[in-house]
Amino acid sequence: MKKIITTSLILSIAVLKLQAQNPIISHIFTADPAPIVHNDTLFLYTGHDVATTEDTNYKMANWHVFSTTDMATWKDHGAPLSPASFSWATGDAYAAQCIERNGKFYWFVSTFHKKDSVSGGGAAIGVAVSDSPTGPFKDLLGKALIINEMTKDNKHAWDDIDPTVFVDDDGQAYLFWGNGSCKVVKLKENMMELDGEITAFKPKNFIEGPWVYKRHDLYYLVYAGAGTKPEMIEYCTAKNINGPWEYRGIIQDNVPNSFTTHPGIIDYKGKSYFFYHNGSLPTGGSYRRSICVDEMYYNPDGTIQKIVQTKEGVAPIK
Template sequence: MKKQICSLILGALVASLVFYSCSRQQEPAMVIPANTTAKQGTSSAATLAALDLMSGNPILPPFTADPDILYANGRYYIYTTANGPTVNEFHAYSSADLLNWVDDGVVFNLNNVSWSHADGWAPCVVARNGQYYFYFTASKKIGVAVGASPTGPFTDIGAPLATGLGTDPIDPMAFIDTDGQAYLYWGNTTLNIQKLNSDMVSLTGTRSNAKPSNYFEAPYVIKRNGIYYLMYSVNDYRNNDYHVEYATATSPMGPWTVKGRITAPNGNILGPGHNAVITRPGCSSEYYFVYHRRTSTNVNERQVAIDRMFFDAAGNIMPVNITTSGVIGITGSAPCTSPTPVANGIYAIRSKVNTSSGQGLYLDIPACGTGNADVRTWTRTNCNGQRWALTYQGNGFYKIISQQPNHKSLDLDACKLAVGTNIQVWDQLNNDCQLWRIEDAGGGWYRILAKASGNVMDLANGDPTPGADIRSWSWNGSDAQLFRFEAAP
């Protein structure tokens, strides 16, 4: 019904047209994936290599869907709906840094299952008892196979683990609670929840069918601060508005209170749904949201992507910013990232690029103007046009407001999302074009990323001349894209 065969076709990353609502005229433009475009005016090998510092979405080359993610032995593993002649071959893809993914090949084949050889959908893998348990859908039943490593080989237990209520008992997800009790969630339109025995291959206890009112499929559960978060997809996957919502409970079996929406189509990025979530090991507040989406009119040409997920101060999941740039690379040695690496306050924002005589260059409103204007660079002055108030908004992003008397907001010109869009100050508006993520790049330097486009603040062509343009660009790791926040009186 929902999963169709996904051909293993290598494809180029697809740029996305993204439209936002602004109070002024918009000029929708192409957003170029950050790992596919070199910085204009540069051609050095170092700059081109730096383009790989962002994962880029989609992250896997083939058309595939329904991802689950696991961290084990220093690597991240993504498992997706099967491909092959009868949708029978499950692959694993792995990465050490969320940037560079390799196909580990077929880790489980339904040809080796006695009770089904087709329609392998939506796997979930968990580690326990020194083993890895591979839960999967086949012929609209839930199975489980066991292996000694994240890439198997996995051996089926010889019979379906569960069918469950509802016409499509699919999409298994295993969750191990902090008290050690494991649960299995599954089902399309009907949500089935039941405890797993400690052997992880048999069910026990009473089955619950408590579900949020708008639940459709693809359950995924995490626990945070004693609260259970059930994420699930809404609408048929062929619907352009296939998306993820969530509900919360104080018990892993419900009842569930509907909280809100996590994803939405973004321009020509359609159907962002069927998700999994992982926290970076050792970084309990650093959440990564893995999901599938498509830009094709062919509803089966879905692709896997990854973006950051944040909670607000009240514990609500904030809507995920759907991007083409993806996430910054991480390794086990990299420090945990914080959504608030810079304290609220008033700062002068200095570029890592200096003038030819060694003077600092700062974000500046030309001629200390008070109207809407492009932002450029200048050497340090006492003008309020070089003083910026940072205020964290509780959703992973800051507002950056000029301290000129009219307090204009740092803004993407006309809400344009293309690489090369000018950065300006404009009347304060309630839109994503005036929200900025600040990420620690090390050594006291930061990159400043626009929520609306996923591109970063950039000194045009690395120009060391005062008065050079400040624009947005795809991330390439150059000094022109690094900034420091200096205390300003």
């Protein structure tokens, strides 16, 4: 009888492990999720934490691409891009987002700029391009798109991070980014030139990690906020991409074992998904993070219901 009970317990644990999907990537540490859908496949672009358990700051070697067609099985396409891919860059592979336009894939990344005749250093945003969602990618400009000297509203050198790009229904592209304040500028159709002046604004509790999208007739600005610490995910909505933005509240509470969190939102095969990172893997933490996903639900008025963080993750799509 004791042997039967023990065997049943082991089987029960095995089933729980099979059912527990979060974090969805467990063979490496990943952060800053950015999903897109192309040809019925969901592609997930991430950072890659390589800090040791003794490190007390970020070490992010490169950017990875993963894909799935069922939300349960994830293929690692490797790391087609790193700061070394940009001749002007130095430092770590901070948050990034890839979007498709006119048959090409534009990967907007944040890292640091070398001290040279162009810049005195500080965070910068670059853009790489590919004919495929999995690469190879190459530096589109041969220089940074945004450098620290172009934004003056904050005095710290790391305010030009965490780019998110949105193309509106009329074809106009917008780049949002920032730490400490949210910056926005129009992009030309070639996705490599600014189309106007940079403006900055401060949504309530805004810290970093903006994610911008449109659903029906409502624009969403979702971001990591610090109304309390550690970070939580908060959001605003607007009827116009230029605002005014109405603060709507907190949609994700603090995540386990990580000071930061970062949103990535996508609709796929009839459901809405909310990607984020936490530090829940063994030996994980604020500098050794892991990406998770849970379902996301809207109220009839377009407001977002509170995200329920789960260990099980989302159900496989048949």
